[in-house]
Amino acid sequence: MLSRSEVEHVAALARLELSEEEKELFAQQLREIIEYVNILQELPTDDVPPLVHVVPLKNVWREDEVEEHLEVEEVLSRAPDREERFFRVSRVV
Amino acid sequence: MEDICFLPAHVLRERFCRREISAKEIVTVFLERIKQVEPKVRAFLTLCEEEALSQAERLDQALARGEEMGPLAGVPVALKDNLCLSGFPTTCASKILANFYPPYDATVVRRLREAGAIIVGKTNLDEFAMGSSTENSAFHPTTNPWDLSRVPGGSSGGSAAAVAAGEVPVALGSDTGGSIRQPAAFCGVVGLKPTYGRVSRYGLVAFASSLDQIGPITRCVEDCALVLQVIAGHDPRDATSIPGEIPDYRSSLASDLKGMRIGIPSEYLGEGVAPEIGAVVGEVAAKLTDLGAQVDYTSLPHTRYALPAYYLVATAEASSNLARYDGVRYGLRVPAEEAKDSMALTRKEGFGPEVKRRIMLGTYALSAGYYEAYYLKALKVRTLIKRDFDKAFAHFDCLLTPTTPTPAFRMGEKLADPLAMYFSDICTLAVNLAGLPAISVPAGKVGHLPVGVQFIAPPLREDKLFQVAYALEQVVGFPSWRPPLEVIA
Amino acid sequence: MKYEAVIGLEIHVELKTESKIFCSCRAAFGAEPNTHVCPVCLGLPGTLPVLNRRAVEYAIMAALALNCEITPYCKFDRKNYFYPDLPKNYQISQFDLPLAQNGYLEIDTPSGPKRVGIVRLHLEEDAGKLVHVQSGSSSYALVDYNRAGVPLIEIVSAPDLRSPEEARAYAEKLRQIMLYLGVSDCKMEEGSLRVDANISVRPAGSDVLGVKTEIKNVNSFRSLSRALAYEIERHVACLERGEKIVQETRGWDEERGVTFSMRSKEEAHDYRYFPEPDLPPLVIDAEWVESLRKALPELPDAKRRRFIEEYGLPENAATVLTATPEVADYFEETLKFYPQPRQVANWVMVELARCLNAAGISITASPVKPQALAQLLKLMDAGIISGKIAKDIFEEMFATGKDAESIVKEKGLTQITDEETIRQVVREVIAANPKVVADYKGGKEKALSFLVGQVMKATRGRANPGLVNQLLKEELSRE
DSSP: OOOHHHHHHHHHHTTOOOOHHHHHHHHHHHHHHHHHHGGGGGSOOTTOOOOOOSSOOOOOEEOSOOOOOOOHHHHHTTOSSEETTEEEEEBOO | OHHHHTSOHHHHHHHHHTTSSOHHHHHHHHHHHHHHHHHHHOOEEEEOHHHHHHHHHHHHHHHHTTOOOOTTTTOEEEEETTBOOTTSOOOTTOGGGTTOOOSSOOHHHHHHHHTTOEEEEEEOOSGGGOOSSSTTOSSOOOOBTTBTTBOOOSSSHHHHHHHHTTSOSEEEEEESSSTTHHHHHHHTSEEEEOOTTTBOOTTBOOSSTTTOEEEEEESSHHHHHHHHHHHBSOOTTOTTSOOSOOOOGGGGOOSOOTTOEEEEEGGGGSTTSOHHHHHHHHHHHHHHHHTTOEEEEEOOTTGGGHHHHHHHHHHHHHHHHGGGOSSSSSSOOOOOSBHHHHHHHHHHHHSOHHHHHHHHHHHHHHSTTTIIIIIIHHHHHHHHHHHHHHHHHTTOSEEEEESSSSSOOBTTSSTTOHHHHHHTTTTTHHHHHHTOOEEEEEEEEETTEEEEEEEEOSTTOHHHHHHHHHHHHHHHOGGGOOOOOOOOO | OOEEEEEEEEEEEEOOOSBOSSSSSBOOSSOSTTOSOOTTTTTOTTOOOOEEHHHHHHHHHHHHHTTOEEOSEEOOEEEEOOOTTOTTSEEEEOOSSOSEEEEEEEEEETTEEEEEEEEEEEEEEOOOEEEEEEETTEEEEEEEOTTTTOEEEEEEEOSOBOSHHHHHHHHHHHHHHHHHHTSOOOOGGGTSEEEEEEEEEEETTOOSOOOOEEEEEEOSHHHHHHHHHHHHHHHHHHHHTTOOOOOOEEEEETTTTEEEEOOSSOOOOOOOOEEOTTSOOEEOOHHHHHHHHHTOOOOHHHHHHHHHHHHOOOHHHHHHHTSSHHHHHHHHHHHHHSOOHHHHHHIIIIIIHHHHHHHTOOGGGOSSOHHHHHHHHHHHHTTSSOHHHHHHHHHHHHHHOOOHHHHHHHHTOOOBOOHHHHHHHHHHHHHHOHHHHHHHHTTOTHHHHHHHHHHHHHTTTOBOHHHHHHHHHHHHHHO
16 A cells, blocks of 8 residues: 555655655554555445535635735745845755 | 642733733743643643733833733643744754744734733643654653553643643643643643634644644633634634634623523444443433523534555655655754755654654555545545535534543553554544534543543634533532642642 | 647736735745745745736736636635745645636738637746855855735647747737736846747647647747747657657757756656645635726727728738837827828837837836827928928937927027028029039939038028928929
């Protein structure tokens, strides 16, 4: 069901580096959890619509008006690394 | 001192407004209490002593000037540390946000301040609210004030323990699958999860956006109504918040329940629920009948599917909500030659095991080839669960269930077995899937441990919850309960 | 073997709203880095998106102008992928229920008009901007989030385009429509219009699709058609050699005039789309759509048809004058004061266009306003100035911003229509040029125009040309 290579694939999608032990552990634990959640497959749901929003709201919006921005120093003060007025990150390939 | 620390918030406010006690005195007493019990309880991650004292002074001056006092004037409040408070760290009990200071206040924080509340600190939680024991905090676990070897529940364990231990009369928590109600039950206090959309989520660090709600944890039902009154209401910054007037909740507090129809879904007393808990629910049913309610059994047939559906929906949303923690704009960064590796290493270093597990499960549930079998299937089951409730509410004003299948468990007992931990939310999470309001109130004790019952109402009928919970409070008398914390004076 | 190209375009258009799509930050281009940001568009923990109503309206307008069906119930979805310019590491977009579908756009081709299908149009948020830096041996990147959260519409065409020229015509027409609607400024150089192309080739007449490649990073319409032409040739050469085309994304190198593979360690794209729980659905009722439809401005095709019918303009003039709404407005505004369409059309397309080009400014910035142009043309009509002088005056007006009448007065450029004055000059010219006069009398008709020129020269061009002709002939026959 959930192979080690699948665990690695999912971890890559989630941008998560895992240790060897974590890969083993998660493969096993996720296998158990998925086995358990598979009881959902017993339920026939072909005619059932999915439910995302429990509150039936629609067309919620704001008018196109500009409000205050953050000060650039306030913005960059949280940055792990910066250069002048930019956020700085390592090489992007 | 003990007396003041265990006074309900509405009484504190009254005494403050009548100038029997100053806000500064109130804050000083509570800060003192916090210092005494924290070494044992460890409910807090951050204290805002100076801020709280100066806020108290401002209130005292305002009162002296004869200004009108807000509904929570002089009341110390603690915030779960996933609620943004400008100027203080908001860590979500995670290493990845250990140094994160939000530049803004959550909407609920703004409303609390406007009501005169005094924020004294930020409480511990399971990392990103993922857990049922507060053991998943990256910093330290919190204990249950009733038994220090047991968990306070979670994920709002810090908030529930702080209220139970008399460190604050009011705390806010967040509830995605039971995270307010389950710890409230374990700690012998009142916890409310409002209707989805009743309270703005702006400033609540998201775990699962379609399930998360902020709610109060208090020592009595009246305080709970009072706090909801303050924090509820439409917020233009949250597109899922419900517009419209908020009823006067305190007017629904009455001690009789004549004509109220209460249903007990039999599925909630079945497999996995401890017999002692079932017995407490039975006693509560009898008390409610004595109070004039009509109590009958009913059925929510899809209950057993709630837990799997919940874990798929919640983790799928979480995998996306937590993607932003990558070390680029704020928070922890582990450097690497390439930005991509830096992100992956930052997330490896910054997230704890439960968070990683849930990100993995959620990513898997959304990934190509599995979306329909898992995520979409869960959303469809969510519809079935909501329909069960709709049908039940055609016959009942509210439903009665246990809040938890067992009393507070021992620390470490379920850490190695994620599924066993997930089962401790078995009674609470269907409510989140359906977006309903539910309250947990202490109903009795099993041995030395408090246990709670849960009432569930139709959308926006928090008034029904307050009515029934208040009536029960009058006969159970839990606000006078004191955890056996030996305080060295 | 003969091959045909199959091309589809994905065009991103930034909408010209005041604020961003999900927060109240200014959406304008060109600010200092990280100054148009707030907790929401930076994806700070705890923040939530709230939809900008005008962005939806602009998108509906664009969809209507592209003859799309508006989806009555649509929603937003999260597109999940990690990239440093994406603050939340997901983009709020639309997946299975886009705002609009099934439209078309008509383009002109050498073989007549052609309908190009539009598969879908959806609304989404833009990402920030990444600047790659190479300094010494170290390379890193800088991020500016000003653009993060600017509203975008993505318009996906059907694979109906068959040549680089058609692709270019489609993209230009789409841009023209967006400009007419006023929903975007569509500046490719600023990234407010971005074109990606999917291209494959197949034996002519086949209905099987070949393996496609995607071309990104073209920054002008010219580059688009060059890149497509290059890519078609590359595909054909590849197939002729019996090789297989690799499905991939390719960039366009403007300087070398080649496309190049952009594949890095390619991860399988799995965007894990799911419904955005923070945003309730959009229900777009017919009433709203109709009110927006009614408010749509006249679009290029309709305007061009009207210019031909109403003003009797030739087709190419109508095309030029409707190229942008500003040119068309200038033309029609001038007509209000001087209702001679052909005359005005000529002046706008020739004199005004030449001056604007030379000055490198747009028509809205023209120093000569429509009313001023009309005044000039009236002076010419009234015979106060000649056509030749009118052109000089126009240049003067353009350079100085003065109106025609004051220039005429200042420089004494009024046309001479007094017979006696002109006759005097004519006589002098005849007297001074006996040889030319003799040529004329000897049957050389051309000699007359030389004499006309001499009269004009002597009057600094102010003499009425008709009178000059008439009087010259009179005087010459009298001798």
